[in-house]
Amino acid sequence: MIKQKIVLRFPPHIVEQPTIYHLIKDFELMVNILRADINPKKEGRLMMELSGSELNYQRAIEWLTEQGLQILNLEQQIIWRSDRCTHCGACTVICPTNALVFDRPEMTVRFEEEKCIVCELCLRACPARAMETLVENAGLSNGK
Amino acid sequence: MEVNRSIEEINEKIRNGQVVVLTAEEVIGAVKENGLAETAAAVDVVTTGTFGPMCSSGVFLNVGHPQPRIKLNEAYLNGVPAYAGIAAVDLYLGAAAIPPTDPANRNYPGEFIYGGGHVIEDLVAGKEVRLDATAYGTDCYPLKKIETSFRLAEINEATLYNPRNAYQNYNVAVNMGPKTIYTYMGILKPGPGNANYSSAGQLSPLFNDPLLKTIGIGTRIFLGGGIGYVAWHGTQHNPAVERTGSGIPKGPAGTLALIGDLKQMQPHWLRGLSYLGYGVTMQVGLGVPIPILNEEIMGYCAVSDDEIFAPVVDYHHSYPNREAGNLGLVSYGELKSGSIILEGKKVPTASLSSYAGAREIAASLKEWIEAGQFTLSEPAAPLPSVEAGIGLNVMPRRNPDEREE
Numbered sequence: 394m395i396k397q398k399i400v401l402r403f404p405p406h407i408v409e410q411p412t413i414y415h416l417i418k419d420f421e422l423m424v425n426i427l428r429a430d431i432n433p434k435k436e437g438r439l440m441m442e443l444s445g446s447e448l449n450y451q452r453a454i455e456w457l458t459e460q461g462l463q464i465l466n467l468e469q470q471i472i473w474r475s476d477r478c479t480h481c482g483a484c485t486v487i488c489p490t491n492a493l494v495f496d497r498p499e500m501t502v503r504f505e506e507e508k509c510i511v512c513e514l515c516l517r518a519c520p521a522r523a524m525e526t527l528v529e530n531a532g533l534s535n536g537k
Numbered sequence: 538m539e540v541n542r543s544i545e546e547i548n549e550k551i552r553n554g555q556v557v558v559l560t561a562e563e564v565i566g567a568v569k570e571n572g573l574a575e576t577a578a579a580v581d582v583v584t585t586g587t588f589g590p591m592c593s594s595g596v597f598l599n600v601g602h603p604q605p606r607i608k609l610n611e612a613y614l615n616g617v618p619a620y621a622g623i624a625a626v627d628l629y630l631g632a633a634a635i636p637p638t639d640p641a642n643r644n645y646p647g648e649f650i651y652g653g654g655h656v657i658e659d660l661v662a663g664k665e666v667r668l669d670a671t672a673y674g675t676d677c678y679p680l681k682k683i684e685t686s687f688r689l690a691e692i693n694e695a696t697l698y699n700p701r702n703a704y705q706n707y708n709v710a711v712n713m714g715p716k717t718i719y720t721y722m723g724i725l726k727p728g729p730g731n732a733n734y735s736s737a738g739q740l741s742p743l744f745n746d747p748l749l750k751t752i753g754i755g756t757r758i759f760l761g762g763g764i765g766y767v768a769w770h771g772t773q774h775n776p777a778v779e780r781t782g783s784g785i786p787k788g789p790a791g792t793l794a795l796i797g798d799l800k801q802m803q804p805h806w807l808r809g810l811s812y813l814g815y816g817v818t819m820q821v822g823l824g825v826p827i828p829i830l831n832e833e834i835m836g837y838c839a840v841s842d843d844e845i846f847a848p849v850v851d852y853h854h855s856y857p858n859r860e861a862g863n864l865g866l867v868s869y870g871e872l873k874s875g876s877i878i879l880e881g882k883k884v885p886t887a888s889l890s891s892y893a894g895a896r897e898i899a900a901s902l903k904e905w906i907e908a909g910q911f912t913l914s915e916p917a918a919p920l921p922s923v924e925a926g927i928g929l930n931v932m933p934r935r936n937p938d939e940r941e942e
């Protein structure tokens with residue numbers, strides 16, 4: 394058994410295809426959709442938790458890649474650069490899930506990765522640019 | 538016994554390794570426990586600190602003459618314009634400057650990825666910075682164009698000169714409008730969805746000497762991780778505001794102009810910042826030592842967050858239109874608890890100034906003094922305080938073509 398949170402990025406031409414149906418039917422995966430949106434450029438983004446057998450999971454990932462989707466492991470996606478963080482706290486009122494929490498009385502900020510839904514709001518809200526996404530660096534299984 | 542200490546006596550104790558220093562946070566508990574008189578008798582110095590965004594900051598650079606010489610007319614450091622309207626190879630780079638190529642708020646809300654504050658951070662970090670400059674050429678300064686790079690250590694002087702730092706109190710910003718706004722007080726969600734403040738409160742320098750009885754021109758301070766000095770009162774210095782019984786202003790009041798040698802500062806305490814939809818600025822770390830000359834001064838230093846109040850101001854309408862009035866006062870104790878009650882509604886709070894950073898600065902300054910590396914200076918002249926009668930002017934709006942001779 395494997396349980397993995399991932400983000401799928403769909404290019405515009407795939408947005409309308411029944412990808413999830415295939416994941417369930419062809420690969421016998423349990424799909425728990427956490428968040429979905431389509432941006433103005435018609436690119437889709439789907440955040441979900443997949444569970445099923447290790448083999449089926451690997452096959453599904455290969456299939457998704459062949460379909461031209463970008464796959465990110467959620468845990469890796471948002472990084473909090475503690476070396477750049479000044480512990481101001483500005484991000485804590487922006488983060489919708491309290492993944493960025495302010496500890497009192499220490500008055501320092503902590504990133505609880507498991508609560509992060511990769512909405513990316515913090516990336517531009519952090520004045521010190523201490524929040525980063527791995528998209529620019531690596532982490533995409535589909536190049537770019 | 539009445540406490541009556543001079544700065545010279547304190548410095549003697551620093552040199553002998555006998556000085557007693559507490560941070561402005563530690564001293565609150567000490568006074569509560571042992572009383573004012575006893576604490577004043579025991580403690581020689583209280584250290585303060587603050588680490589917040591301070592737009593009115595910048596650096597004077599003398600980049601040295603190339604061969605042949607040049608009189609810089611237009612100059613860019615890593616693409617960010619520096620003011621060249623002073624002597625030939627002198628420049629002033631402001632923390633809030635942005636490159637002419639930055640789309641700014643044409644891409645609303647603009648990201649402001651890189652600007653003056655970031656160049657200063659890069660310089661202090663020892664990075665090589667690109668210089669692109671042009672000149673009109675003179676008989677004495679023939680060169681008309683230069684493209685080169687340098688590191689901080691390779692130029693002559695780099696003097697941090699911040700016209701306005703260390704704001705004594707500040708607004709708490711909220712958004713009473715219908716949609717999210719992007720301000721120098723951060724992202725403000727409608728609702729109001731959040732209330733942002735920017736002061737270290739009880740640790741902040743000017744809350745510990747609210748009437749400027751010890752801080753003056755020439756006061757030696759912690760600045761950007763190095764040593765700096767109070768140069769003057771800051772721009773928009775406005776001491777004559779309403780105050781509490783213990784002298785604490787109930788809104789933005791005093792400010793300091795600070796100066797120091799950039800070459801001995803640290804990038805950790807001078808950080809370029811990007812405020813979404815607003816612009817670039819710099820987070821400046823500074824700390825001021827307060828000499829406990831007598832019980833009265835100790836009384837000021839014992840101030841706690843619950844006794845310091847800031848006005849809640851609407852940044853959707855009131856602030857931009859310069860309309861008077863606020864939505865009430867809240868204490869820093871409330872602000873730091875994580876939420877305030879505004880018009881019966883609970884609003885989450887966030888700070889733009891780092892309290893953890895302020896703590897670290899006050900602790901470093903304390904260490905420096907205890908280790909005998911930092912002595913206190915006698916101010917050369919006092920700063921204008923409440924009785925100086927200065928206030929804030931409003932810019933006149935009139936037809937400039939009809940101006941009087």
Ligand code: SF4
Binds near residue numbers: 478480485502518522
């Ligand atoms: S806004 Fe950025 S610098 Fe401030 S606490 Fe959050 S991550 Fe750290």
Ligand code: SF4
Binds near residue numbers: 489491509511513514
């Ligand atoms: S990406 Fe969204 S959920 Fe994750 S930390 Fe940033 S603001 Fe919070």
